[in-house]
Amino acid sequence: MTYGFETLAIHAGQKPEPRTGAVVPPIFQTSTYAQDGVGAPREGYEYSRSGNPTRDALQQCLAALEAGHTALAFASGLAAEDTLLRTVCQPGDHVVIPDDAYGGTYRLFARVAQRWGVSWTAAKVSDVDAVRAAIEPGRTKLVWLETPTNPLLGIADIAALATVAHDAGARLVVDNTFASPYLQQPLVLGADVVVHSTTKYVGGHSDVVGGALVTADAELGAELAYHQNAMGAINGPFDAWLTLRGVKTLGVRMDRHCDNAERVAEFLTRHKAVAQVLYPGLPDHPGHETAAKQMRRFGGMVSFRATGGEAHAVEICNRTKVFVLAESLGGVESLIEHPGRMTHASAAGSPLEVPADLVRLSVGIETVDDLLADLAQALG
Numbered sequence: 001m002t003y004g005f006e007t008l009a010i011h012a013g014q015k016p017e018p019r020t021g022a023v024v025p026p027i028f029q030t031s032t033y034a035q036d037g038v039g040a041p042r043e044g045y046e047y048s049r050s051g052n053p054t055r056d057a058l059q060q061c062l063a064a065l066e067a068g069h070t071a072l073a074f075a076s077g078l079a080a081e082d083t084l085l086r087t088v089c090q091p092g093d094h095v096v097i098p099d100d101a102y103g104g105t106y107r108l109f110a111r112v113a114q115r116w117g118v119s120w121t122a123a124k125v126s127d128v129d130a131v132r133a134a135i136e137p138g139r140t141k142l143v144w145l146e147t148p149t150n151p152l153l154g155i156a157d158i159a160a161l162a163t164v165a166h167d168a169g170a171r172l173v174v175d176n177t178f179a180s181p182y183l184q185q186p187l188v189l190g191a192d193v194v195v196h197s198t199t200k201y202v203g204g205h206s207d208v209v210g211g212a213l214v215t216a217d218a219e220l221g222a223e224l225a226y227h228q229n230a231m232g233a234i235n236g237p238f239d240a241w242l243t244l245r246g247v248k249t250l251g252v253r254m255d256r257h258c259d260n261a262e263r264v265a266e267f268l269t270r271h272k273a274v275a276q277v278l279y280p281g282l283p284d285h286p287g288h289e290t291a292a293k294q295m296r297r298f299g300g301m302v303s304f305r306a307t308g309g310e311a312h313a314v315e316i317c318n319r320t321k322v323f324v325l326a327e328s329l330g331g332v333e334s335l336i337e338h339p340g341r342m343t344h345a346s347a348a349g350s351p352l353e354v355p356a357d358l359v360r361l362s363v364g365i366e367t368v369d370d371l372l373a374d375l376a377q378a379l380g
């Protein structure tokens with residue numbers, strides 16, 4: 001029997017606990033487990049880096065939500081990315097990365113992986129031909145996408161790029177953090193691995209840092225699990241419990257994020273202080289049609305460019321009262337930031353540098369009229 005998304009979010013991996021019937025999976029805050037005899041651990045649990053029932057519950061739920069076979073929960077999104085990179089790549093290999101991506105992802109490839117002999121090329125992922133041209137057949141092991149991209153909200157065609165990657169013998173990785181599995185399921189569209197910063201929409205309450213990898217390929221899932229244990233960047237039991245608590249409401253939260261973001265984007269398009277609004281839900285966004293094809297709705301992230309340049313963008317960020325000036329995204333509260341000086345500062349001077357007049361909004365689920373009034377006063 002197949003269940004709908006919201007049913008899976010609430011029940012997958014979360015059967016009542018067998019001893020007491022506790023409806024919510026308990027926090028198994030333990031490092032180790034008593035064994036019934038040498039070589040006879042109970043239900044395979046021997047040490048919490050290798051396995052923990054609270055983490056398992058989250059992993060099973062995430063696998064179900066992304067229509068995958070294996071999900072693994074990590075200490076952060078970047079820990080998940082690093083584990084994937086070191087499982088699949090060796091010195092001499094090459095990866096294609098987006099020319100618009102989270103600054104920390106860029107830093108991982110350009111400042112860390114490169115030192116270990118993994119080279120990279122940045123490509124415009126909204127342009128299928130540009131990605132194909134960036135691939136070095138035989139050397140390219142991964143084609144890495146974000147869609148929507150952070151922070152310019154570009155859209156990549158997942159199904160088309162899966163074919164391009166596979167034709168060249170590479171795997172397609174999709175960072176699904178901005179969309180969440182409620183809005184987009186990359187594995188169903190042909191991707192090999194989904195990456196999440198569960199810190200964002202999946203957790204949803206800005207109270208926990210975490211990451212995940214999900215794959216439909218059982219063999220690759222086993223290799224990733226081996227490396228997760230060997231490298232050790234696991235999600236702790238309390239963090240897994242908090243994330244699982246957040247994930248139960250992902251569907252209803254995302255619908256409200258989308259409702260509010262659509263109103264905010266529409267409001268910004270009419271404002272004199274705004275030069276350009278970047279939101280894939282707007283019909284004139286270059287990726288609108290592709291987004292409509294592969295996403296349920298268009299998400300809660302909206303970026304815009306201020307008419308008065310960098311100083312103006314910074315001033316707007318400093319002036320909001322309901323939108324909190326902070327890094328991160330995807331929580332119930334609205335956030336505002338200046339990517340050039342905050343989340344994407346590490347990409348300065350690189351092909352991934354972001355425009356200085358850019359403001360990024362993570363539109364929360366507050367009363368939308370309060371959000372519009374706050375932006376109106378901050379824009380002046």
Ligand SMILES: Cc1ncc(COP(=O)(O)O)c(C=O)c1O
Nearest residue numbers: 076077078102150177197199210
């Ligand atoms: C799209 C995207 N991917 C990955 C990450 C990294 O995740 P974390 O901060 O949980 O390590 C972030 C963080 O902002 C992000 O926005």
